[in-house]
Amino acid sequence: MVNVNENFLKLQAGYLFPEIGRRVRAFSTTNPTAKIIRLGIGDVTEPLAPAVIEAMHKAVDKMAVKESFHGYDDGGRGYDFLLDAIIENDFGSRSVEIDRSEVFVSDGSKCDTGNFQEVFGIDNVIAVTDPVYPVYVDTNVMAGRTGTALDQGKYGGIVYMPCTEENDFTPELPDEKVDIIYLCYPNNPTGAVATKEQLKKWVDYARKNKSVILFDAAYEAFITDKSIPHSIYEVPGAKEVAVEFRSYSKTAGFTGIRCAYTIVPKELKAYKKDGQSVDINPIWNRRHCTKFNGVSFITQAGAAAIYSAEGKKQVKKIIDIYMSNASVIRQSLTKLGYTVYGGVNAPYVWLKTPEGVGSWEFFDVLLQKANVVGTPGAGFGAAGEGYFRLSAFNYPAVVEEAMERIAKL
Ligand SMILES: *Cc1c(COP(=O)(O)O)cnc(C)c1O
DSSP: OOOOOGGGGGSOSSOHHHHHHHHHHHHHHHOTTOOOEEOOSOOOOSOOOHHHHHHHHHHHHHHTSGGGOOOSOGGGSOOHHHHHHHIIIIIGGGTOOOOGGGEEEESOHHHHHHHGGGGSOTTOOEEEEESOOHHHHHHHHHHTOSOOBOGGGOBTTEEEEEOOTTTTTOOOOOSSOOSEEEEESSOTTTOOOOOHHHHHHHHHHHHHHTOEEEEEOTTGGGOOOTTSOSSGGGSTTGGGTEEEEEEHHHHSSOTTTOOEEEEOOTTOEEEOTTSOEEESHHHHHHHHHHHOOOOOHHHHHHHHHTTSHHHHHHHHHHHHHHHHHHHHHHHHHHHTTOOEEEOSSSSEEEEEOOTTOOHHHHHHHIIIIIOEEOEEGGGGOGGGTTEEEEEOOSOHHHHHHHHHHHHTO
16 A cells, blocks of 8 residues: 655645636636736746747757757756856955855746755744745655644644734744745835845854854845845855855746755854764755756757847846836825735735735725736735735736726725
């Protein structure tokens, strides 16, 4: 008899986006002529930058010729041309020194943030923000690092750190000692950012408690405020305690291409039960190269093109479109009397639902009266109740129309 991994049975059935899909389908069935505008799921809408397309076409042609054909890259960690572009442009430009051996190219940050917990022991206490990107939690549930589901979608054994208006959506240090801390800034879903001082607080905590920070920087390209760090390694000492995840998905519209990378510093340590320290970089290298065989040459060529002079300009123009959408959403809702957060350094606007209206109730009103789909804050965690996420990923004219409809509510 084959046993099932019962940890998977702890996962809650009503996952956020399927539930949204169910409600939208039910509404469409009874209102087949309604023109629904989707500002829900965070997926990009603009086509790829021309420089990326050109580089990928060229890469395809190289694959057709014996002399320039590419097979596996060395160990599946990324071609040097991409590693060097990453090191120079994403880190060197911010005075952060990163070595090739610290960069691991992959097919997405969802898998990287989900997989990374594998290299840590099962007894670690994990801490997540509330609201949170569900991947961090669910992958720890699958691994058996949590208890069963409690009410409000929480799991036993996880430390939840509320992010509210009072703390500017950046969590307080936990009272109890935690070992693995997931942070995502600029934040999905709240659109909040962390200052260098706030990140320093976490780096100091992790150094003092021998913890690790898993830092998701998927939205760093949307930062407009010059004082906000793009990388956690801009905080001195962070390389001893932090892993950083970057993705081309939102940065360069790669959600359908698939390319990301993770930085695992050589200084990063975890500890054996007897207290002896162990380097994590070689362990992640072993994990990565055992279970993954690299991103396609064509994709990596496309990713490297983002760092060319033309590529940078083109990608920036696309990001500006989304950020202009975010600004339109912010301004329209503010004019209507809503309290809004985010949308300045992130493509998400986090609005407060009207007094006494729950976030799923607000979802239903918006769907039925304005035919606009957003994401209920409660779907990201208990502290998200009373909030609602609108995504700036859509065409400007569509965003304008959505705002006009909401104004008529
Ligand atoms: C979109 C997103 C990612 C990127 O995931 P990919 O697998 O690289 O597409 C990572 N983290 C967060 C919080 C995101 O919203």
